[in-house]
Amino acid sequence: MSNHPSLKAGERAFNVLLLLLSLGVLYEAYRITGFDLPNSAGAFPLMLGAIMIASMVAILWGQRRHTGPGTQGALDEARHFFSEHFPLAIIVFSAMAIGYLFLLTFLGFISATAIFLFVSQVYLRRGHLLTSSIVTAVATGIIYALFKLLFQVYLP
Amino acid sequence: MADSVSYFLMAWLDPSLLMLTAIGTLAGIYVGAIPGLSVTMATSILISFTFSWDVNDALALIVGIYTGGVYGGSRTAILLNIPGAPSSVATSFDGYPLAQKGEAGQAIGLSTVMSVIGGLIGVAVLASVAPYLSDMALQFAPRDYFLIAVLGLLLVGSLATESLSRGIFAAALGAVIGLVGLDQVTATPRFTMGSMQLMGGIHYVVVMIGMFGVAEAFFQLHQLNAKPVRQKVDKIVPSLHLVLKFLPLSIRTSVIGVIVGALPGTGGDIASLFAYDHAKRSIKKPSRPFGTGAYEGLVAPETANNAAVGGAYVPMLTLGMPGDAVTAIIIGALVIHGLNPGPMLMIEAPHIFWFTVGNLVLANIFLLIFGLTGIKVFAKVVELPKAILIPLILVLCVVGSYSLNSSMTEVYWMLGFGLLGYFMKIFRFQMGPVILGVILGPLMDKTYRQAMSSVGDDTGSFLLSLVTNPLSLVLTIAVVLLLLSNTPLKRVLLRHRQT
Numbered sequence: 001m002s003n004h005p006s007l008k009a010g011e012r013a014f015n016v017l018l019l020l021l022s023l024g025v026l027y028e029a030y031r032i033t034g035f036d037l038p039n040s041a042g043a044f045p046l047m048l049g050a051i052m053i054a055s056m057v058a059i060l061w062g063q064r065r066h067t068g069p070g071t072q073g074a075l076d077e078a079r080h081f082f083s084e085h086f087p088l089a090i091i092v093f094s095a096m097a098i099g100y101l102f103l104l105t106f107l108g109f110i111s112a113t114a115i116f117l118f119v120s121q122v123y124l125r126r127g128h129l130l131t132s133s134i135v136t137a138v139a140t141g142i143i144y145a146l147f148k149l150l151f152q153v154y155l156p
Numbered sequence: 157m158a159d160s161v162s163y164f165l166m167a168w169l170d171p172s173l174l175m176l177t178a179i180g181t182l183a184g185i186y187v188g189a190i191p192g193l194s195v196t197m198a199t200s201i202l203i204s205f206t207f208s209w210d211v212n213d214a215l216a217l218i219v220g221i222y223t224g225g226v227y228g229g230s231r232t233a234i235l236l237n238i239p240g241a242p243s244s245v246a247t248s249f250d251g252y253p254l255a256q257k258g259e260a261g262q263a264i265g266l267s268t269v270m271s272v273i274g275g276l277i278g279v280a281v282l283a284s285v286a287p288y289l290s291d292m293a294l295q296f297a298p299r300d301y302f303l304i305a306v307l308g309l310l311l312v313g314s315l316a317t318e319s320l321s322r323g324i325f326a327a328a329l330g331a332v333i334g335l336v337g338l339d340q341v342t343a344t345p346r347f348t349m350g351s352m353q354l355m356g357g358i359h360y361v362v363v364m365i366g367m368f369g370v371a372e373a374f375f376q377l378h379q380l381n382a383k384p385v386r387q388k389v390d391k392i393v394p395s396l397h398l399v400l401k402f403l404p405l406s407i408r409t410s411v412i413g414v415i416v417g418a419l420p421g422t423g424g425d426i427a428s429l430f431a432y433d434h435a436k437r438s439i440k441k442p443s444r445p446f447g448t449g450a451y452e453g454l455v456a457p458e459t460a461n462n463a464a465v466g467g468a469y470v471p472m473l474t475l476g477m478p479g480d481a482v483t484a485i486i487i488g489a490l491v492i493h494g495l496n497p498g499p500m501l502m503i504e505a506p507h508i509f510w511f512t513v514g515n516l517v518l519a520n521i522f523l524l525i526f527g528l529t530g531i532k533v534f535a536k537v538v539e540l541p542k543a544i545l546i547p548l549i550l551v552l553c554v555v556g557s558y559s560l561n562s563s564m565t566e567v568y569w570m571l572g573f574g575l576l577g578y579f580m581k582i583f584r585f586q587m588g589p590v591i592l593g594v595i596l597g598p599l600m601d602k603t604y605r606q607a608m609s610s611v612g613d614d615t616g617s618f619l620l621s622l623v624t625n626p627l628s629l630v631l632t633i634a635v636v637l638l639l640l641s642n643t644p645l646k647r648v649l650l651r652h653r654q655t
Contacts, residue, residue: 011583018325025332028347032339038615039608041339044601045346048328048335055325062319085582089377097550101567104554117547124380124543135544143551153205153559156567 009069010081015060022052089124096120109155114140163510166212167518173216177515180220181522187221188228188244190540195225196481196591197372197549200364201556203489211493211508216515218489222482223519226424226461227271227527231534234263234454243424243461246432250446250453257449261531265392266451267458268527269399270406274459275520277410278417278466282473283513286502290474293499298606299621301475303631305596305603308477309589310638311419320642323589326580330593333358335601353565360488360594362557362569367587368481369553370574373546375581380542393528398451405452406459409434413460417467423480423588424461424468431460466516472497473509476599481588484595 026049032042071077096119103112114136121132147153167173187198198221206214229244234251247267254263296304309327310320336347337357348354409431416427435446435456442450468479476498478484490497495505502509557570577587611617622632 008583014579014583022325025347028349032344032346037613038618039605039613041342041344041346043608044604045332045335048332048597051328052325052332055321055328058321059319059325062321087378089380090374093374093377093546097571100550100554101564101571105564113551117551120547121543124377124546125541139548139551143555147205147555147559153208153555154562155555156558156564 006067007063007069009071009077009084011069012060012063013077015056015063019053019056019060022049022056025049025052092123093120096123104156110140110144112156113143159506160510163507164514164517166507166511167216167515170212173212173515174518176213176216177220177518178522180217181224181519182220182526184221184224184226185228185231185523185526186224186534188225189231189534190545194368194372195222196364196485197368198225199482199485200361200368201552203485203492204361204365204556204559206489207492207559211490211495212511214489214493215486215508215512218486219512219515220519220522222486223275223462223465223516223523224526225482226465227268227275227458227523230267230271230458231264234267235260243428243464244457245425246428246457247454247461249432250444250448250450253444253447253449254451254454259449261392262394262398263451263454264531265394265528266398266402267454268392268524269394270402270455270458271462271527272520272524273403273406274410274413274461274463275465275523276517277407277459278414278463279513279516279520280466281414281418281463282466282469282516286470286474286509289470290499290502293474296475296499296627297621297625298603298610299618299625300627300631301477302600302603302607303622303628303635304471304475304477305600307631307635307638308419308471309592309596310635320639322585326585326587326589327593327596330363330590330595331597331600332593333363333590334360334594334597340598340602341605358569359560359566360591361485361560362566363573363594364485364591365553365556366570366573367577367580367590369549369556370571371577371581371587373549373553374574374578376542376546380546392531402451402455405435405439406455408438409456409460410463413463414467414470416460417464417479418470419479423482424464427464427467428457428461431456462520469512469516473501473512474499476501478592478595481591484592487595 026046029042029045029049032045033040034042035046036042069077069080071080096116100112100116103115106112107115117139118132118136121135122129125132144155148155167177184195184198188195199218202218202221203214206217226243230247230251233244233248234255237248237252237255251263251267254260310324332347336354338344338348338355339346345355412431412434413424413427416430417423432453435442435452439452442452444450446453464480468483471477471479472483472487476487476496478487487497490501490508495501495508553570553574554567557566558564560566577590580590581587607621608615608618611621622628
C-alpha cells in the first residue's frame with residue numbers, strides 16, 4: 001500500500017493542462033520582446049512563465065508516486081471525474097447561469113433575474129413553488145432598489 | 157496633531173459615515189457567518205458598486221464589513237461547527253464542544269468581547285507603528301519593494317497551501333493575469349494575443365468576483381443537502397470575571413495576530429491557527445482539555461484573527477503591500493479613488509490613514525453592540541438554505557462585474573475565472589495567492605524594472621545589490637530561508653540533527 005495520498009479523478013490531467021498553459025505563457029512572454037534587455041517589457045513575464053513551468057514540473061514530479069484514483073482506463077477516470085465534480089446539480093445550474101446571461105440581453109435585468117431566481121430555486125429545492133415565488137419577488141425587488149436606486153449602478 | 161484627531165473623529169461625527177460603518181459591521185457579521193459567503197467575496201463585489209461613491213463612504217462600509225466579517229465566522233463555528241470564514245476554523249475546535257455542553261451563549265459572548273479587545277489592540281499597533289514604518293519605507297529602494305512582494309507571495313504560498321509549489325504557481329498565474337494589457341512604460345502589448353479587448357487589461361475585480369464568488373457558489377452546490385443544525389442560545393453577555401481571567405492570554409494572542417497579520421500575504425486565518433497553537437503550548441492547566449470546550453481555545457483564535465485586521469492594514473497603508481486578500485481588494489479601492497497606497501499616502505493623504513484608524517475603532521465598538529444583541533434573529537438567518545443563497549450569490553456576481561464597465565464582456569470573463577477557480581479549488585490550489593499575484597504582479601514588474609535600470613541593466617550588479625544593502629540583505633536572506641524551508645533540504649537537516 002502506498003504512503004502517498006491518492007490523486008483525485010482528473011487531477012493529473014488538470015496539472016498537465018496547467019503545465020501546457022505555463023508553456024503557453026512562456027511562449028507569449030517571449031513574443032513580447034524576446035530575450036531583450038533585462039528591464040524590457042517582456043523580462044518579468046518571461047520570469048513568471050519560467051516560474052510557472054518550474055512549479056508545475058515540481059508538482060507533477062511530487063505526484064509521480066501517488067496512487068491513481070482507482071479507476072480503470074481514461075474513460076473510467078473521465079466518468080469518475082464528472083460524477084465527482086460535476087454532479088447533475090452543477091451541470092443544470094451552470095446551464096441556468098448561461099441561460100440567465102442570454103436572457104439578460106433579451107429581457108433586461110428584472111425579468112431575467114426573476115426567471116433565473118425562480119427556476120433555479122425550484123430546481124435546487126425540488127419544489128417549494130410558493131416560497132420560491134416570494135423569495136424571488138422580494139430578492140429581485142431588493143436587488144433592484146439597492147443597486148439601481150441607492151448605489152446608482154448600471155444594471156444589465 | 158489637531159488634524160489627526162479631526163480625521164480620526166471624522167466617521168464618528170458624520171451621521172452618514174457613522175451609519176455606513178454600522179451597516180457595514182452588521183452586514184459583515186452576517187456575511188462572515190453565513191457559510192458560503194465570505195468577506196473577500198463581499199468586499200470584491202462591493203468595490204464594483206462603490207466606484208462612484210466618495211472615498212470615505214466606500215472605506216467606511218468596507219472597514220465595517222471587514223471587521224464584522226472576520227468576527228462573524230466565529231458564530232457559526234460555535235453554533236453549527238461550520239466556520240463561516242477560514243479565520244474561524246480554529247474557533248470551532250473548542251467553540252462547538254462548548255455549544256454541545258449548553259454553553260453556546262457564554263461562548264458567543266466571550267468571543268465577541270475578545271474579538272473587540274483583539275481588534276482594538278490591532279488598531280493601536282496600526283496607529284503607533286504605521287507612521288514610523290511609513291517614514292522608514294521612504295528610504296526603501298525599488299529592489300526592497302520587489303523583495304517584500306516576493307516574500308509576501310512566498311509566505312502566502314507556503315502557509316496557505318499544502319505545498320509551496322502550488323502556492324508559487326497560483327501567485328505567478330495571478331501575476332500574469334495582472335500583467336495582461338499594455339505595458340505602462342513602453343505601451344507594448346503583453347499577453348493580449350492580438351485581442352483589442354485585452355489591451356486595457358483584465359479588471360482585477362472581475363478575477364476576484366469570479367474566483368471567490370462564482371467558484372465558491374459552485375463549490376457550495378456539493379453541500380446542497382446539508383441539514384441545518386439548530387442551537388438554543390439565550391444569555392450571551394459574559395461576566396467581567398470571565399473577561400478579566402482571559403485578558404492576559406488575549407493580549408498575548410493579539411500580539412501574535414498583529415504580527416502575523418502584518419506579514420504581507422498572510423491574514424486572520426493563519427494568525428488564528430498560530431494563536432491556538434500558542435495557547436495549547438503555553439497553558440498548562442486549561443479550563444478543560446483543548447478540543448473539548450476549553451475557553452482558552454476559543455479566546456486565542458478570536459482575539460488573534462481580529463487583531464490581524466489592524467495588522468493587515470500596516471503593510472497596506474505604509475508599503476502598498478496587502479496584508480491579506482481583503483486588504484488586496486482595499487488597495488484596489490484606494491487606487492480607483494485616485495489614492496496611492498504606500499509610503500507617500502501618509503504625505504499625500506494623511507486624512508485617509510487617520511480616518512481608517514478612527515473608523516476601525518468605531519467598527520469595533522459597533523461589533524461589541526451588534527455582537528451581544530440580536531442573537532435570535534441571527535440564528536434564523538444562518539439557517540437560510542443554500543438553494544436560496546447560491547442563485548442570489550450568482551446574481552450579485554453578475555451585477556458586480558457588469559457594473560465595472562457596463563459591459564457583458566466583464567460578466568463572461570467573471571464566469572470564466574469562476575470556472576477556472578472551481579477547477580483549481582477542486583484540485584487544492586488556493587485562490588488567495590492568485591488574487592495577491594494579480595495585485596502584486598504589476599507592482600513587482602515596475603519595481604524590478606526600476607531596480608534593474610538603477611544598476612544599468614546589469615544582472616550581476618542587480619544580484620550584488622541584493623546582498624550589499626543591509627535591508628535588501630535581510631529580505632534576501634528571508635526569501636532564501638523561506639524557499640529552503642520548503643525543500644527536501646530542511647528534512648535532510650532535521651534528520652541529521654536527530655541522529
